Amino acid sequence: MKERRFVRELVESKHRILMLSFVVGFVFLLLLIRLWHLQILNADDYQAMSENNRLRFVPVAASRGTIMDRTGAILVSNRPSFSLAVIPQEAKDREAILTLLSGLLGLDRADMAERWEKNEGRAKYYPIVLASNITRDQVEIIEENHFRLPGIEVEMKPVREYTSHQLAAHLLGYIGEISEKEMVLPGFDEYNPGDYIGKNGIERALEKELHGNDGGRQLEVDARGRVLRTVSESFPTVGNSVVLTIDGAIQKQAEKAFGEQAGAAVAMDVRTGEILAFVSNPGFDPSLFSGKLPADIWKGYLEDKRHPLENKALSGQYPPGSTYKMITALAGLQDNTINESSTVNCTGSYDLGSSTFKCWNKKGHGSTNLRKSLRESCDVFYYQLGEKLGVDKLAAAARSFRLGAPLGVELLNERSGLIPTAEWKLKRFGKRWYHGETLPVSIGQGAVLLTPIQLASMISTVANEGTIYRPHLVKKIVDADGKTIKETAPEILGITSFSKESYRAVKQGLFAVVNEPGGTGAAARQYDVKVAGKTGTSQVVKLHDSKMGTPYQYRDHALFVAFAPFDDPEIAVAVIVEHGEHGGTSAAPIAGRIIRAYLDGKKAPRKNMGGISSDDDDDENSDDEKESPTMKKNAVDGAAIHD
Amino acid sequence: MIDRRLILNIDWVLLGLAVAVCLLGILNIYSATTPYKVVGMAYYTKQCYWMLAGITISLVICSLDYHVLENFSYWLYGFLVLLLLAVLVIGKRSMGATRWLHLGFFNIQPSELMKLVIIVTFARFFNNFQSVGGLTVKEVLLPLTLLFLPAALIMKQPDLGTAALVIFIALSMILYVGLRWSTILTFIGVTIPMAFISWSYLLRPYQKNRVLDFLDPERSKLGSGYHIIQSKIAVGSGGFWGKGFIKGTQSQLRFLPEQHTDFAFSVFAEEWGFVGCLFLIILYISLVLWGLNIARRCNDRFGGLLAVGVTAMLFWHIVINMGMVTGLFPVVGVPLPFFSYGGTSMITSMVGIGLLQNISMRRFMF
Known part of the structure; x- marks a missing residue:
């Protein structure tokens, strides 16, 4: 009796395997139909979309938090600074653009070329910073010649201002562009080349608090780089401020x-x-360090027997x-x-x-x-x-x-x-x-x-x-x-x-x-x-x-x-x-x-x-x-x- | 010791199909990670090592008779439930969810192991369970309780994808055992109000968002809806012949999210087109049907149940992942077995292959 039941079970389950196989075949067929639908029936539409998929991300740097002393007096705050950036997918003729830029603005061509090459592995719609801290005059020249410089943009970033000059320079520290070594540090995966981070002192130690969250705009642009619409926008959040115990x-x-x-x-x-x-x-002047430090000042710091940078x-x-x-x-x-x-x-x-x-x-x-x-x-x-x-x-x-x-x-x-x-x-x-x-x-x-x-x-x-x-x-x-x-x-x-x-x-x-x-x-x-x-x-x-x-x-x-x-x-x-x-x-x-x-x-x-x-x-x-x-x-x- | 006859009986079709998908996967990972900034060993190299490790583990599993598992199954189940509880208490928080357990020398993801353990547990349960004409509602209550406990713990982590997989695997096995029509109807009658309750009270906001994004991808262009749109553009723009190896614009310009892991298939679909997809899907169909065939040929109930469970695990991974990538299902973070980058997925899948191999090899030795 028990034997017969067992055999019946076995036969029944083999029968059900057949049923399951049909179900499997049917589900895969549905997947294939879906692929047919996407890849054959609507392929043209999607191909057009992928070609026009020129979503461009324009980062908007967050304003860095301020640093205050214990009474609330401001020690470090921000002022706007401009930098020159390129969007690689729109700047096709690199050599011509670099030549033009260095001619118009008097910027170092080799330096810009090096920055460009270094960041080439990244998404082509993501701007690469070619020069930081450019002057307002240079900004104007770029705007005037915008049509000759496809893919070139001016980005406004807030820059650090040390309200009391050299006061507590070592303690406050300074900020600078993130280095390649720093980018691979734990906790820095969110950062992009060209971002400014604290290098030293409080600026470095409390980087995570001060930095804020960078925002950005996702733009859809056409083949010529003209902005069609803003797909989405996220606003930067200002970094937190640090109140020091210092008086x-x-x-x-x-x-x-x-x-x-x-x-x-x-x-x-x-x-x-x-x-x-x-x-x-x-002390030293921390504001000098966020831009390019003039060589003579650098040399002066290094040769001073009193070691001002230490x-x-x-x-x-x-x-x-x-x-x-x-x-x-x-x-x-x-x-x-x-x-x-x-x-x-x-x-x-x-x-x-x-x-x-x-x-x-x-x-x-x-x-x-x-x-x-x-x-x-x-x-x-x-x-x-x-x-x-x-x-x-x-x-x-x-x-x-x-x-x-x-x-x-x-x-x-x-x-x-x-x-x-x-x-x-x-x-x-x-x-x-x-x-x-x-x-x-x-x-x-x-x-x-x-x-x-x-x-x-x-x-x-x-x-x-x-x-x-x-x-x-x-x-x-x-x-x-x-x-x-x-x-x-x-x-x-x-x-x-x-x-x-x-x-x-x-x-x-x-x-x-x-x-x-x-x-x-x-x-x-x-x-x-x-x-x-x-x-x-x-x-x-x-x-x-x-x-x-x-x-x-x-x-x-x-x-x-x-x-x-x-x-x-x-x-x-x-x-x-x-x-x-x-x-x-x-x-x-x-x-x-x-x-x-x-x-x-x-x-x-x-x-x-x-x-x-x-x-x-x-x-x-x-x-x-x-x-x-x-x-x-x-x-x-x-x-x-x-x- | 290992019987010589066993080696002669290695199921080359099974191993061949799995390795073929792995190799396609490695090729695809090579392309998908070309635009990445890589520190250390390249992703495709690591995936090669994972594949070799997986094959080794599957061979080790073959050498032990799977009937041993029957004795351990409830112990395994109990142990895993304890681990899942431990994860909730002391697990490491990463990516907004607690999934990993740190054991000092290595880290484990108990929810991943649960997929395999639920198979073994159900196989043991139904092996000792005689029912004629399908399971009644009463008979199905105990296995559902066994399922509910780990599924709820995984859901709590929260890991919706894995919880869904564990449930689907278990339900597939119940279907294989057979249900009465009355049971099926009761089940439907209970599920619909349950779904309503879980939508209102249990699902996390991000999970709800994913479902809503799926129903209306235009809802959020930058969030998870953005992923589905970009993935559909990638798959669709591949057309019949594809754009060619490392020539997919969607992947090379990094419009795709997680393109070497969960969205690896959309990279493949873009670069190899419908033809490539057809080829990959044929490999997968063959693999799944072969798994069922192993279950059919197996002459003991425990082995049959085990084989159906493992096959169901592979099947659901494939279907959910491909459905997600082509915009049929919400984004739940389920990898494509043997194809997506990742050690955990590779090892789990290869353990499954090892079990199938084990059953296939011993079919004459009952």
Whole structure:
């Protein structure tokens, strides 16, 4: 019975296969009829359509978002700029057109030919940019000769305008045409050759926010390129605006304070990690970079010994010198190797084995406790402490401050600095760590390297007694209607492992540096608010005695880190003057001026005046007046300053 | 181990047809990607590797007796449903839909595997199921539930094309088993109101747009309607003889969307014309009919069901893709088996060929 049923099933299913085969045949027949209908009955119509299918896409670049400082003052905005483009499918005679263009406009023929060839693989209706930034006169010549230049078009694109010229050039960065290398980067597939993207600084780091969405018009044109109709149009969306944490007024004062000197400064809000000023000096003119940079200016930048194109605040790595003593001190206090009253007798040098380690003061500091060691920056005190602690304990203290790794500021290519350990040396050089090498590390020399951002974070963390905030530059992102899209909340990266008591002991020393006789940082003193800080000198080359005759590139770097007000810290500043020789004389005054600018801004809150004024003459006078009380005070013990 | 007799029994017609379509596909990908800016290995080279990998996998599958699958089928089904759930929870978002699951060393698309697993599951189910005179409504409820669960999960991703394919494959197998007229009528009675509900509540806006674009391509000239119009122009302008290899203006000027993957057939139709299409369709008809022939010759029910399922999978891919390219169906993103560029589609199709081969080779050894 079951067998018979099974056989019946089998026979039935074979029968159904036959049915299915018919269905399959029928469906394919329908497909063939459809193809017959398209390819034979209506072939002529479709052939005509494909021949006239000259849909042309005219891109309309989105207006890039603006960049503002924390008060809403505009730092970067846009102005219109014109570029020359060709639509390959309509420009049949390339050679003739190029010759005509270079004749009429005086543009470089080879350059245009190269751009044309490079983009030939793309859709033939898509415009290729032959020359950017052409003048209004050139635009007019093109329009007059339009009939002789089939397929040639003028495109209007908004171009960046740096409202305050060179202000914060490294921070803001510049834009330029996308390169072939950048086009294959992840996230850049939507971009087309000729598009402008941020190359550097905030312009690059926040490219996705600032760029906006390019729009375009899909046009149907006839065989001669005449526009028949607009098939569709999508409007560009303006990029979002970026509000920085930077205060334009502080930034301006900070840059002015550097004058001709090379260096970097970072000012940070101790309570949030907001960066208030971000200086790398000397600057450059970012607007020059979006067009073709004149060769002589380029050469000038490259040959300048002060390296104006380098973002020193972000990627400069310097030995922190004596500013690092606060880390060594904290490590010692934490470890109970020292306490506030431990003293060391400084005789001007310290012998370890066969080596002699010198204090900067050859006469010696005599009996020195923690406070004095910071105030007068005694090296011997830290040599002895460092020797007792060992390099790995010093490194642990630095790591507790998150030094030795990028802190996560928004800009690309943040460097990590270097905190040496025994293990690091073994890996790097294959040699074990010698005890004597710990001594220079304890005073921030040797292999220790920090970036200016790390220096600022370090002093800020000391100021707030242990909280490490992520230093950040972007306050918020605002859309075209002024609505806030994203706002950066203060982010705590970590809490250091040191006790409040240890911090207070160290901070007392830092107070003495600025405010007590014999302190090395008196130049940062303010008449109304208590400032605390630490000087530093970082050796560029070892052993050079005749300081008078040292050539520029071999002179020591000068450092100063500070915070204020002492009792309830708000601002932390790190300043490095390259080859500035003495922290107390060249870096401390700059830090003082930055703190001054911050305090003045607090007293008279600025309103958004639409831009940071760049007419310097008026400002200069008033600035000098404001600063005079500080300067006079500083002059009193200025002579005694030495690091 | 592999029986020598099996090697002698390799179904050369089946393999030959699949490879022939693959080679035509590679030729066509070469033309379709000429206007592309390519970084790294060329698309047609990669497709060659995919083909070789696919053939190897299909040969590996031949060497294992397909009856083994019967024991695993429900486990496979359960595992796949779990994977589909995992995709919804942790899958990677790409192209506005969550389809991929990252396993560290490689990525899988469980919805693609589901096409094969539903075949195995249904084959197992109906193999143990005796019905006389066709399935009743009651008998069809359990398999429909088995189908509904993965189909709903795939729809949720959302991947309308694959969900439709899984459903079509399963329904084809049910038709093969046979239905009573009363069942068919009930089914129609339920489907129509269901369609109404899903239109009003379930379909995503972009899916609705695609359907509306299909019904009225003029609706959006730049969106998906634009794709259909450009594809129809490409196919139609090919005419009887075609424009010639790498001479299709629609493809070379890049008016076509995804012209190396889902719209590969419109490139082919433009360049090789009606003659070329006829040739390709004859290859496909032969392949599908041969698949059914394997099912017919197979003397056990499980094998027959499996063969019908795999053939249905190939058939529906072909019909939906060609229908889409010629403007008969909405744009749903279904590739043309062996012909469109893409590793996933190639491997799935070749696994299907491996299963058919397996059944074909063992027809005398029941």
